[in-house]
Amino acid sequence: MSQRVQLPVPGTDASLGVVRHGHWGRPVLVFPSEAGRAEDFAANGMVGAVQNLVDAGRVTFFCVDAADKWTWSDNTASTEERAQRHQVYTAWLEQSLLPWIDEQLGSRQPLITLGVSMGAYHAVHFTLTHAHVAPLAIGLSGNYDVSSWHGHGSRGEATYFANPVDYVGGMQGDHLQWLQQHASVLLVVGQGPFEVDPTRALPSTKDFANLLAQKEIPHQLDVWGYESAHDWPWWQRQLAHHLPRFC
Template identity: 30%
Template structure:
């Protein structure tokens, strides 16, 4: 399985963003790390290994990108307005810089996005904000409401990064064409968040699969089971 380490300089972030890329060819899938995780986390926790057959067959190509959680949502040393500003810059980096580069590299009109736990939030927020960029959204054990990180602070930037707030008002036609999977399990403490988001999607008649497993918990073993199954939908 081809593996490549890459640093991508972001003008929006004024820093290098590290990533690991797996595969020689295939449909591009961005993978976001969990809370404060790094770009190598999906490899270390065998999420990449779970997808190896699809990667080696050239069906998918994984882009495991770094986060800036420590300087955004989890940056308790910053005022909440600075946290959400930095988060916005991260999503602009994805939208304006990284995703167009990935699309050109893979000759793909759109990308798939995925992530476990807080990585699932990143994937969902990007997909719902920019649905014209995303064909598939796969979340595993995710939560979607970021107001808990804002210490009571709320403005338009918070609103437009909080899917339970802005998604009910969104009417982008691409939402109805996206393949959406919300993966969770009965014992997952994030299950209610997935059920709530599923309810919002259902109210808008947006096709999706709320996959509630009867085994596992909020941890890597169940996510490793989910990941290749979801990727096979591409």
């Protein structure tokens, strides 16, 4: 069983964990579902769903803890406060996690980001803001508009730059052209239980795919059937269906 490694959160006394699965292959940075832990990915059968790829040395998963409990899931804080706290999580990814992954791999290698539910937001957001290190994102059953997450209070700069719907919608010029050339996003969602209510994953995924199309950012939208639920058994199938072509 893979061991947890704790890495410091910059500017705090806290740490967050990462668990590696696999010995070789394309590195995949995995974000858990809302407020989840690094162990959740394997515990819910996601590693097992593509065990053949792991055993063949085609993929290595780096699964991380979420910080949602004190960022996006803290409904006592305003949306802007939560977005500001999210910046600390981003600093952990940049300053603690990425150097550790580089050390594990022996060099900097292009990452795939992957996440389910709220983790899909984290994966897609990280690629869109860090395409130089993570050029491909795979989002399963995500909602990509943070303003829909029971927020309150005024929204400012921190929210804008943490919300893909906002900053992609406002993107233009050289920055947009660079992203068009370097980023790619795969959005997968079902039409079954909990994909509309309460998660809004289905309408959000479709809307965000339309926005990516308007901005000519490379992407693919894959909508599964009415039996495909917002749940781990379906995410296992979706991962097994899509991941092999990238590894």
